[in-house]
Amino acid sequence: MPRNVSVPARRTPSPLPFFEHVYENGAMATTDRQATTLALAHALSAAERGLAVIPLSRTKLPALRSPHHDDPEPAGPPCHGECGRFGHGVHDASTDPARIRALFAAAPRATGYGIACGLPPHHLIGVDLDTKTGTDARAALRELALRHLFTIPATVVVLTPSGGRHLWLTGPPDVVVPNSAGRLAPGIDIRGAGGYLVGPGSRTDHGAYAAAPGTAHLPPAPCPPALLRLLLPPPRAHHPTPAPAGGHGQGLVQFVLAAHEGQRNTRLFWAACRAYEDGIGPLLVDPLVAAARTTGLSEREARATIASAARMTAHRS
Structure with missing residues (x-):
């Protein structure tokens, strides 16, 4: 072998056979097809834990367009999947592996998956601690816990690309927790019935979502009763009139x-x-x-x- 000729180092194979790496402008990225395959694998794993899932795009929105997008204004209530077609957002969510594969087959550009909140058996409640508002949402949650005498139990924690955290909690089966943004405190959003959380392993335009070390194996913990009461909306101001019950x-x-x-x-x-x-x-x-x-x-x-x-x-x- 001639002198002064370097031999390229042998590439180490990826630990996941379907998760190969490509290089664009010197940076590592995954192709959409590979990201879709990986997202489907993670979604199926979540479904095995009883979590209903839907495919998401890189923008974190549902990856399937509504089949009613071009329909005239409906006269009745909106369709939530009664038509039998895909494209109804969180209403498409399922734990059935065959249906999940069909959803991803219809969404070839999906790079992530969403986990529907409020559905059995977990009745998931997501506490989204954001960092983009410039406030310390984690400190705000600690202050709420001290003021209302509750403790956040050990549970699944998902790290977001922006540095935020999603805490997974479960609610009672007969209590409907609504979605809210900043109502508890600035930077704290709640994902409840009709909402969804971006699942760990999803890839977005801003990076990947991942379970915090030591939490992936945990089951979602029950929501503390004092926190649950805070998640229900307060009544509107009103001027009641006399009634039989006062x-x-x-x-x-x-x-x-x-x-x-x-x-x-x-x-x-x-x-x-x-x-x-x-x-x-x-x-x-x-x-x-x-x-x-x-x-x-x-x-x-x-x-x-x-x-x-x-x-x-x-x-x-």
């Missing part, structure tokens, strides 16, 4: 009547909790059921939610 009872009924879609169960549960805490729960059951039916809930759903509130308030006393 002015406060009428105010709670009006609070339920003012609910929009996506808030109905949450508002009904909150109002029923307040009614039972104030000793007027039994008197207010029928008025609350009637108000809930006006907003679109069935009588069975309404009575189940009120019964849940009665059980929860009984446990606190």
